[in-house]
Amino acid sequence: MKVNLYLFLALTGFSLTGHSVLRVTKDTKPKSEMMKYLQNVNTFLLVVAGLSLTGLIFLGYTSTSVGYKDKRFCLKISYKQPSVVGPDGKVIATTPWLSPIVWEGTFDPFLIDTIYKQQNITIATTVFALGKYTQFLKDFLESAEQNYFIGFRVHYYVFTDQPEQVPEVKLGEERQLTVLKVPSSNRWQEITLRRMEKLEKLIESRLVSEADYIFSLDVDTKFYGRWGSESLGRLVGVIHPGYYQTPREQFPYERRPESQAFIPHAEGDYYYGGAVIGGLVKDVHEAAKTCREQLDIDAAKSIEAAWQEESHLNKYFLYNKPSKVLSPEYLWQDFKPHTNEVKIIRFSQVIKNYAAVRPNP
Numbered sequence: 001m002k003v004n005l006y007l008f009l010a011l012t013g014f015s016l017t018g019h020s021v022l023r024v025t026k027d028t029k030p031k032s033e034m035m036k037y038l039q040n041v042n043t044f045l046l047v048v049a050g051l052s053l054t055g056l057i058f059l060g061y062t063s064t065s066v067g068y069k070d071k072r073f074c075l076k077i078s079y080k081q082p083s084v085v086g087p088d089g090k091v092i093a094t095t096p097w098l099s100p101i102v103w104e105g106t107f108d109p110f111l112i113d114t115i116y117k118q119q120n121i122t123i124a125t126t127v128f129a130l131g132k133y134t135q136f137l138k139d140f141l142e143s144a145e146q147n148y149f150i151g152f153r154v155h156y157y158v159f160t161d162q163p164e165q166v167p168e169v170k171l172g173e174e175r176q177l178t179v180l181k182v183p184s185s186n187r188w189q190e191i192t193l194r195r196m197e198k199l200e201k202l203i204e205s206r207l208v209s210e211a212d213y214i215f216s217l218d219v220d221t222k223f224y225g226r227w228g229s230e231s232l233g234r235l236v237g238v239i240h241p242g243y244y245q246t247p248r249e250q251f252p253y254e255r256r257p258e259s260q261a262f263i264p265h266a267e268g269d270y271y272y273g274g275a276v277i278g279g280l281v282k283d284v285h286e287a288a289k290t291c292r293e294q295l296d297i298d299a300a301k302s303i304e305a306a307w308q309e310e311s312h313l314n315k316y317f318l319y320n321k322p323s324k325v326l327s328p329e330y331l332w333q334d335f336k337p338h339t340n341e342v343k344i345i346r347f348s349q350v351i352k353n354y355a356a357v358r359p360n361p
Contacts, residue, residue: 082269084244084327084341091341095269095325101239103327104343107230113151116229122153123232124211124281126202127219128195129158130184132357134165136220136350141169141177143223147346150228155211159198196295196309200288207281214284218275218349220357225329225346233324235287236278237317241328241336243271254311259303260294261311263318272317273331274310275349279323287316 082096093106100106125148129137137158148154156177158166161184171177182198199216207214213232243251248268254261277284291312298305305311328341332348 078266081248084239084270089340091327095321097321099233099321099323099325101325101327102230102330104329109226109228109230112229116232117151119212120153121212121232122155122210123149124155124157124207124214126157126159126199126214126216128182128198129160129162129166129219130182131161133219134160134162135357136352137165138167138169139222139350140217140219141167145169145172145175147223147225148227150226152229157202196288196292196312200285200292203281203285203288208285211281213279214281215276215278216284217347220352221275221347221349222334223347225344227330227346231278231324231326231330233278233322234280235283235320235322236276236324236326237270237272237313237322238276238326238331239328240271240273241332241342244328244341246271251314252306253314254305254307256303258301259305259311260297261305261315263315268314268318269321270325272310272314272322274307274313276326276331276347277313287313287320290320291316 079096083092084101086092091101091103093101093103095101125144127137127140141156144154144156150172153174155175157180158177159180159182160166161182163179163181166177166179169177180202185194195216203214215231215236248271249265251263251268251271253263253268253271255265256262277287279287291309294312294315295305295309329344329346332342332345334348334351338345
């Protein structure tokens, strides 16, 4: 809902002229006492109104539960699109809601690893490799073992319809891999649409007792540099490399109002890539569950969002701001040339022939 200031002031008991809208008859108090009474009432109501309005704005901008999950109370606030690169060409390392944007040079790798290693954490990592996408597993796993959370306890969970195609890869100390068989599909869109459901159920059945943090990553990718504890946070998203300097009106959000993933042209912070979602197990579970519920509502109306679960993830992040945002260093594309902003490529989507690996166009 949009806040109507005039209506709000009227409902809380005072007008813009500073006079109470409360009416008292002339004979109820002497004039001096009446004026003092009205002044006290106006002061009290002004404080209450100010605090209430501030609280509404704060909730609408930062709440982890307001808006997307309860459409009866969805405070929409117009604000300028946040930038990733400043006018001077330097990267911006903080979101408007004070979450860090992780870039090379914004953290001390040794220090942050030391802090997290003392916590004895386990990082679950899920990938989906169905059909011909199993061919990407070897490079994904081998490059992860060289760059991904080195020195930490990592448990890979591979969802696949072809367990026999999962390659044998030598894993480091305190690192393990579990293969989970799932049905195949003749539509890649269906595979994508069901990822949130699989993630939700895995967390409920196992990860609540087996892991502290979780990342769900695309398998048609490769690690080229360090990906460590600097990426950990309560709820983590990654800025899509194709849109980090694009006006939000041109983001490929779902624009049809009838879809649960709908985002108007004047709204949005960043365009987040669906290839990465992470955070504490309980927070990722809430994100996956909410997105799955919204996907189901759309499916019941025969609606498929523009970019399947990525569209719903962007809607979720709009009203449930990530506590940490990863720069495009953590999701690049091999066909893209390097830019001045991206000093290091840590994780990138590999070049592939989609017609050759997808079961349908």
